[in-house]
Amino acid sequence: MNNRSSHAPVPFTSQTKEAFLKHLIENPSSRRISRHETENLLEWLTNPSKRPTSQTEFSRRNYVRKTFTWDTHSQNLLAKPKSGEGGHRVVVFEDRIAATVEWVHESNGHAGWDNTWKSISMSYYGILRSDVIYLLKQCQICAHDPSKRPKRTRANLTDLSSAHEAQSTSEREVIEPDDINWGSWTCEDPAAGQSK
Known part of the structure; x- marks a missing residue:
């Protein structure tokens, strides 16, 4: 048994590791060994x-x-x-990918996809970036730590766009054709190389 307490969350549960092995079968790659x-x-x-x-x-x-x-x-x-x-x-052989990603992710302080991928790609062969992302999305420690969550979620972006759509056109800045000074514009004829 490992030295973690039985109540402390582990980065990847046994269900996550089993699902990842299924993911490997469903998504084969010649880069994995x-x-x-x-x-x-x-x-x-x-x-x-x-x-x-x-x-x-x-x-x-x-x-x-x-x-x-x-x-x-x-x-x-x-x-x-x-x-x-x-x-x-x-x-790294296929059956050791999850353990390797888990070790590197813990070693770098659960620093996220990019930092974990950078460490893995410099030291290991046979692990794809998509494997790292798949596993880190399941990390139990990152899921319980608010500082590890994305700053802007899709829900936040949806709220912003729906709030913008709720504005009436009178509240938004509208550019009318009369607002543009068309006289100062010139068109260049590429064939002739001259301005009109």
């Missing part, structure tokens, strides 16, 4: 004698060798940095 796929990745990275059996496998193996590396010291699968970017990023 499953445990099953990991076996092939590791074999292609660590076994130079392993040969692909098809053109598709050949292409995939080349992509894997260009994109990933196996760190024998830490026993982690790492994504190589793209040109001009930071260092290697730890590959």
Whole structure:
């Protein structure tokens, strides 16, 4: 058991994590790495004698060798940095996405989508921004903390627009055609390059 008290809210409930796993199945992405796929990745990275059996496998193996590396010291699968970017990023498997997002979100003090995404994208591979947003919308701690709620909700915007619509046209500023000084305007003929 963890060191949290039984009454303290946790960022993601077990129902949230189950719903997220369903979300992953319903919204697949080639950027996410499953445990099953990991076996092939590791074999292609660590076994130079392993040969692909098809053109598709050949292409995939080349992509894997260009994109990933196996760190024998830490026993982690790492994504190589793209040109001009930071260092290697730890590959997070689909079944560990929720736990990783939860840990990073708690570590940065429940700082929101952008800050959590920034931390995740710099250190981890295999987690999409949409995954972060999906999970953070369910964060129990942020939901109970008024300072974590959006400052302007859609309800506030709807109230403002309906209040504006309630004004009569006499209360609003209306520009009439006679209010515009048309004489000072010129039109330019693009073909001739002259003003009329």
